[in-house]
Amino acid sequence: MTALLSPAAELDHRLGDPRDPANPHGFAAAVRRDALSGRPEALIEACRGLALSFVPAAEGGTLSTMDETLALVRMAARRDVTVMPHTMFSITAATCVLLAGTPDQRRRVVELLAQGHAIGFALSEPEHGSDLLANGCLLEPHPDGFLLTGDKWMVGLGERARALVLVGRTGGRGAGAFTAVLLDDVDRARAGNAVTSGMKGVDFTAFAFAGEVVPADAVVGQTGHGLEIAMKAMQVVRTMSTGANLAAADTGLRVTLDFAVRHVVAGRPVVEHERNRRELGTAAAALLACDVVATACARGMHTNPAGQSLWSSVAKKVCTDLSEEVFRRCTDVLGTRALLADSPFDVMRRDNAVVRHIDTGPTANLRLVAAHLAGRATDTTPPETAFTLDRPLPPLDLHGLGLSTRGRDEVTQSLPEVAAAMRTVLADDRALDLLHRLEKALTDQSGDPLDRAERFCFLHAAAACAHLWWFNLDRSLFGTPPGDTGWLVATLALLLDRAHRVEDRLRTEDANPVLDAVLALHATGRLFSATPLPLAEGGTPA
Incomplete structure (x- = not known):
């Protein structure tokens, strides 16, 4: 066991032998929950730290290195895969805000994660699927910001989400036609859950918006940069x-x-x-x-x-x-x-x-x-540090991510x-x-x-x-x-x-x-x- 990844081994031992039929974090408990489409409440509570494990320490998170976080995820999810979405489905929305949000938006997102709340990510639409450039959910100009109209679907943990990062069309063509916004009040827009054959107990929620006002300061990053x-x-x-x-x-x-x-x-x-x-x-x-x-x-x-x-x-x-x-x-x-x-x-x-x-x-x-x-x-430079497992890693720089x-x-x-x-x-x-x-x-x-x-x-x-x-x-x-x-x-x-x-x-x-x-x-x-x-x-x- 390397010192780098020891927190994952510690987590697994704390959760106990998954073969034990009486272990609430074990295989038998996962099978019973699956039959009832239930949530792994005890396992979620035991693994709450995963919610901040991808957030850099400078932003208030607990990230050390991404391979350590990956090992933590493996140890928790080998018992019940659904613990991962229940603790980490906020990763897309939160990372959007950490990449481009204002200091207030970033603090808000980290606070929600620290309190155990979910933040949904609303990108996909039922009529367009992976054809994102065809998305039609609109953010139209309004004196107070935008009017939001349209549908989103398959939002992970949308039923429990305290906030949403939504990507909507603000005008223009191509990828620049979309803008991301952070929405705090989404209760009235929920429009039912999809039922999947796996990951039972995880809600995938639809949202329907009918002219809700979105304030201008809800924009994450710049207008037209939502898809990026x-x-x-x-x-x-x-x-x-x-x-x-x-x-x-x-x-x-x-x-x-x-x-x-x-x-x-x-x-x-x-x-x-x-x-x-x-x-x-x-x-x-x-x-x-x-x-x-x-x-x-x-x-x-x-x-x-x-x-x-x-x-x-x-x-x-x-x-x-x-x-x-x-x-x-x-x-x-x-x-x-x-x-x-x-x-x-x-x-x-x-x-x-x-x-x-x-x-x-x-x-x-x-x-x-x-x-x-x-x-x-x-680029013919061998990626030595990435592959040398005991080599220390530089801090994560989300702003270094690119599109191509x-x-x-x-x-x-x-x-x-x-x-x-x-x-x-x-x-x-x-x-x-x-x-x-x-x-x-x-x-x-x-x-x-x-x-x-x-x-x-x-x-x-x-x-x-x-x-x-x-x-x-x-x-x-x-x-x-x-x-x-x-x-x-x-x-x-x-x-x-x-x-x-x-x-x-x-x-x-x-x-x-x-x-x-x-x-x-x-x-x-x-x-x-x-x-x-x-x-x-x-x-x-x-």
Whole structure:
């Protein structure tokens, strides 16, 4: 356990063993709540600190580093994914205000968060979905500011929100036609809640406005900058949303391993059958790849905020796709048990599926990546600090966030230099071959823009795995000895396959080492992560 991430381990031990049926913060309690569409009240109270964990200390928050916050989110949400929206759905609205609001607006938002209140973010509209430039909710000129008319929907925690940040049309064309406003009195505008198949107990609320007066001093930032502010804020949201994917997939795989190690078929434990080992090894590689890209993205918020418009979109794509693959692979091992109502597996699977469509939908997210790839700028400087896990990070600077990298990507564009260095120490022929294939794949510019963007996301993730291995060569990763290539081979093989739309299981020789690594973490009660923090299941940490 590193000193940097120890608060997450402390939180997990304070919440207790989630396998304990009597634990109000455990799996059994989450299953019961899901059946009743209930809120995790005790868990929300125990994790109230998450509400300020993304707010810089200078603004009154508790943020240390974004990777520490990501680890805290994982520890809470691995028990019940819905605790994340209940404590952190205000992140988009609050970040908008922290980015562009007046001192009074920033103080107001932080006060609301500190008091445990929610702040909704009203951007999407039922008639337009991800086509944001078509949005029609109007902020028309009025002697006292604006008249607000129109509908918003799917506002997370909107039923309980004390305030809203709303992005409405103020005139003009393109992105400059929209302005963000901070609304304090929204009770009368609520217009019902949507019901989702996952994340039960989390309200997604519609709002209908019919000529409400919005004072001029409610504007967040400058008139016409609403979408720009929102797009920057959603980079932070996309980064943190990976915590929900990681948490759900960790529990899904952990529950499956509980079964596979204990249950015997044909005289052998399920985990010892070759086909199951390949399924579980592939699931393990998928989860470890998610861990790498999410951790790098969180650390990159500090080291390269201007690049997060791309990195966060890549992380969103990779973590949503591969976390769903974890559940598919595990379902085939669990069989009918994957559908049992008294298991957390199906609850986690359904909650994880909702994350895919929160903040930025799949197609809109790929369009963001495609827009970056249309640029011609380059940056071949290896992102050493972002990937060196024990390297101190600079303070978070939200104002460093940008809207486009214009084609720059340190992770992929510096790979040739890092790969050349890796070849001087690598003795694993399989790893060397996969590294060569990765470099070659990154030169492929074929396909339509969205196909190319999808391929790029997985190649970026593969390059991230190479960087993590190289910049931590003297450090244990995923509980394996320093310099171990088992996890590296498995993640590279998986990500290269997914980049080329190959959905096969890993070959046995690639699956076995990564599965053995994850089984060791499972047996000792540790997080499935490059920094395998001790969990409550493992007893009191040393």
